[in-house]
Amino acid sequence: MPIVKKTAVLVGAACALVLALSPAAQAAPDDNRAQTLTALKTFQAAAGPGAGVYAGDSTGSYSLSVGTGTINTNTPITPTDRFRVGSQTKTFTAATVLTLVGEGKVSLDTVIGQYLPGVVTGNGYDGNAITVRQLLQHTSGIAAYSPNPLLPPPANPDGSFSLDVLVRDGLKNAPVGQPGATMVYSNTNYLILGMLIEKVTGTPVHEAVMARIVRPLGLTATSFPAPGDRSLPTPAVHGYNGVRFAGFFFWRDVISYDPSLFSSTGAMIxxxxxxxxxxxxxxxxxVIPPAILTEMERTVPVGSPDSLLAYGLGIARYSLPCGGVAWGHDGEVPGYYTETLVTEDGRHASVVTNAHLATNPPVGQMYGVLNAALCDKS
Incomplete structure (x- = not known):
């Protein structure tokens, strides 16, 4: 299951043919990755024009691609192609907050009202009752919220969006419970955390994440766009919106939206x-001190207590069908549906498809690919 539905989408009106297997996928059986390839084909048949998986273990990695990264071309998706990662941004945001915790500049169990007085207030909310930990773990009681590219909150003159405006828009939704009671996934939590980062560091959140996480790790193909920057560096997977129905599919280029609409909850590339x-x-x-990592990996169930998914501080734990657990996050944003999972013993799988479907997102098929890639011993 996904952690949550995160964004609104446009239904496309133009139909385009999706190409057959790419050369990378056709070579897979010789590489003893038949189960993963089969799962990837099943996923792509319910997903976007193309789909790719980058997976492996401590001995090495491989990639498979089916369909195409750009409609009407034969363009396999490769591990070095850029795309908008959606809510995988949350893990970067959480890691940035936790570096501040490690430096003693932020306390997990301090209420957000002490750092951002007057921000979380009104409509039943009290920032003096919600802690930083609860925001990170989606146990704040703040209602589910996804910024809508079709009906966005007021924009700046250049078309970008300010964090405080996004937060106020999210807080228009009434609380869903008392702080600390239950987990309800809400992008508003991470928009507030973006404001916290800016207040404590004195720098815009996109610069703080880049300076504290991305650049030190040498992630040269990763970026957090500044407000107003709508570009997607090449090489890139082309993103689409659309629907699949009764064997037909309709793709349309992603609407031109400013990534600052999602900011610290989903803007990264x-x-x-x-x-x-x-x-x-x-x-x-x-990335963060071991004691802080232990706090990050303290989880609450996602959904029922026996769910395979649990959520820590900006990171999800997934119980694998072959035993053991994997850590990571999914992401949905106009044009893309993605997920990355890794295990402590070196196994890893990162999956992307280049469409965010208006109906019937292929959640089960996504986990079919992840399960095959992380558990297939063939």
Missing amino acids: STQDDLTRFYQALISGR
Whole structure:
């Protein structure tokens, strides 16, 4: 299951043919990755024009691609192609907050009202009752919210969006419970955390994440666009919106929206290779101190208590069908549906498709690819 539905989408009106298997995928059986290839084909048949997986273990990595990264061309998706990662941004945001915790500049159990007085207030909210930990873990009681590119909050003159405006828009939704009671995934939590980062560091959140996480790890293909920057560096996977119905599919280029609409909850750009290296560095203790990592990995169930998914501080734990657990995050944003998972023993899988579907997102098929890639011993 996904952690949450995150964004509104446009239904496309133009129909385009999706090409057959790319050369990279056709070579897979010789590489003993038949189960993963089969799962990837199933996923792509319910997903976008193309789909790719970058996976492996401590001995090496491989990539598979089906369909195409750009309609009406034969363009396999590769591990170094850039795409908008959606809510995988949350893990970068959380890691940035946790570096501040490690430096003693932020306390997990201090209420957000002490750092951002007057921000979380009104409509039943009280920032003096919600802690930083609860924002990170989506146990704040703040209602589910996804900024809508079709009906966005007021924009700046240049078309970008300010964090405080996004937060006020999210807080228009009434609380769903008392702080600390239950987990309800809400982008508003991470928009507030973006404001916290800016207040404590004195720098825009996009600069703080780049300076504290991305550049030190050498993630040269990863970026957090500044407000107003709508560009997607090349090489890139072309993103689409659309629907699939009764064997037909309709794709339309992603609407032109400013990534600052999602900011610290979903604005970042990366690649399968960079995302894998980021999560591997994170869970190995190379990003935040070990004691802080322990706090990050304290989880609450997502949904029912016996769910395979649990959520920590900006990172999800997934119980694998072959035993053990993997850590990572999914992401949905106009044009893309993605997820990256890594294990402590070196296994990894990063999946991307280049469409965010208006109906019936292929959640089960996504986990079919992840399960095959992380558990297939063929």
